[in-house]
Amino acid sequence: MTEDRELVALLKAGNEDALEQLIMRWRSRAETYAVSILHDTQTAEDAVQEAFSRIYAARASLDEDRSFPAYLYTIVKRICIDELRKQRRFPELPGDLPDPPVDSAETEYIRGLERLNRIHLLANLDETDRKLLLAFSLEGKPTKQIARDMNLSDGQVRVRLHRIRRKLKKGMNDDA
Numbered sequence: 001m002t003e004d005r006e007l008v009a010l011l012k013a014g015n016e017d018a019l020e021q022l023i024m025r026w027r028s029r030a031e032t033y034a035v036s037i038l039h040d041t042q043t044a045e046d047a048v049q050e051a052f053s054r055i056y057a058a059r060a061s062l063d064e065d066r067s068f069p070a071y072l073y074t075i076v077k078r079i080c081i082d083e084l085r086k087q088r089r090f091p092e093l094p095g096d097l098p099d100p101p102v103d104s105a106e107t108e109y110i111r112g113l114e115r116l117n118r119i120h121l122l123a124n125l126d127e128t129d130r131k132l133l134l135a136f137s138l139e140g141k142p143t144k145q146i147a148r149d150m151n152l153s154d155g156q157v158r159v160r161l162h163r164i165r166r167k168l169k170k171g172m173n174d175d176a
Contacts, residue, residue: 002021004025004067004068005065006064008022008062008068012060012062012064014059019056026068026069026072027052030051031044031048034076034080038080038083043083044080047083048076055072117171121171132146132157132160132161135149136161
């Protein structure tokens with residue numbers, strides 16, 4: 001039986017049969033490991049398949065002196081962790097969900113007034129404050145970049161943003 005080191009060296013040299021032998025040797029153990037993390041057989045199989053695909057894609061940079069199972073298990077673990085994160089971000093929802101409650105006409109009217117109030121408050125800001133707020137809040141620019149663009153110091157930008165937010169919050173609370 002050929003050792004893992006020899007198979008990795010052959011794979012590195014372009015021998016696809018070496019990958020097949022590594023898959024035959026390590027797939028079931030890698031799947032067992034993935035199932036222990038994911039608790040789902042199908043997802044675990046997909047994770048192991050993805051791991052072998054990544055190994056094949058990176059075959060030129062493989063190190064024959066490194067333990068192949070340790071390398072494989074590390075990749076499988078990372079793929080499984082990514083899958084768990086994805087599942088938390090996009091959880092499967094149960095069957096039919098009830099329709100969201102419809103807001104009353106009064107609630108819609110109040111929301112409309114609040115929206116108009118916010119628009120009015122923004123319109124009453126001076127041009128520099130409006131540009132600062134748009135660059136920071138909508139464009140997501142960091143304060144240092146805004147400072148360079150507007151010929152201000154970073155401290156000035158931060159203080160002005162704080163004052164703008166405070167003014168807008170106070171204006172919204174005064175009219176409520």
